[in-house]
Amino acid sequence: AAPGRRPARVALRAAEMQQGEQVPQHVAFILDGNGRWASARGLPRSMGHAAGIRTAMQVIQDCMDLGVTTVTLYALSTENLRRPAAEVDHLFKAFEVTLDAQRSVMIERGIRFVAIGDRSLLSPSLQRKVDETERETAEACGDAPKMTVCVAAAYGSRQEITGVARALAGRA
Known part of the structure; x- marks a missing residue:
């Protein structure tokens, strides 16, 4: 779906599930192509990222409305961190602004926020914003969140495999 618009597939699946189909407990989305979407329209990549964030927020709400209990957003790969510094800085700032804007909403709706990836x-x-949001939403939700939103940031499959291999080697 184009950033900023509700994905048609989510709307279609919502209609189907309202007809009695079982709702999945965990769904994952890869947030990809927002910069390309903006560039193809002659817009700054940052506008594509902002539109993608709005779409992600709508998808989370749609999933919550359907009864999905866990949503994972693969938002920022380790490969994304190789982009020009100005773009990476913008992505970080956009993530911070989103956490600030959505923290109270998550608490109010019973959403627990969790981040995975190499925070360093x-x-x-x-x-700091990620840590604050995790802590505050965990405290507010306790052991019974209505939904968990997991954001994969600075996350990559190679990094994950390497981490698991090191952990296993340490046990040997």
């Missing part, structure tokens, strides 16, 4: 690769201010 994030800016110090973003690391």
Whole structure:
């Protein structure tokens, strides 16, 4: 779906599930192509990222309305961190602004926020925002969140495999 618009497939699946189909407990989305979408329209990549964030927020709400209990958003790969510094800085700042804007909404709706990935690769201010949001939503939701939103940031399959291999080697 184009950033900023409700994905047609989510709307279609919502209609189907309202007819009695079982709702999945965990769904995952890869947030990809927002910069390309903007560039193809002659817009700054940052506008594509902003539109993608709006779409992600709508998808989370749609999933919550359907009764999905866990949503994972693959938002920022380790490969994305190789982009020009200005773009990476913008992505970090957009993530911070979104956390600030959505933290009280998550608490009000009973959403627990969790981040996965190598936080050391994030800016110090973003690391603090992620930690604050995780802590505050966990405290507010306790052991019974209505939904968990997991954001994969500074996350990559190679990094994950390497981490598991190191952990296993340490046990040997």
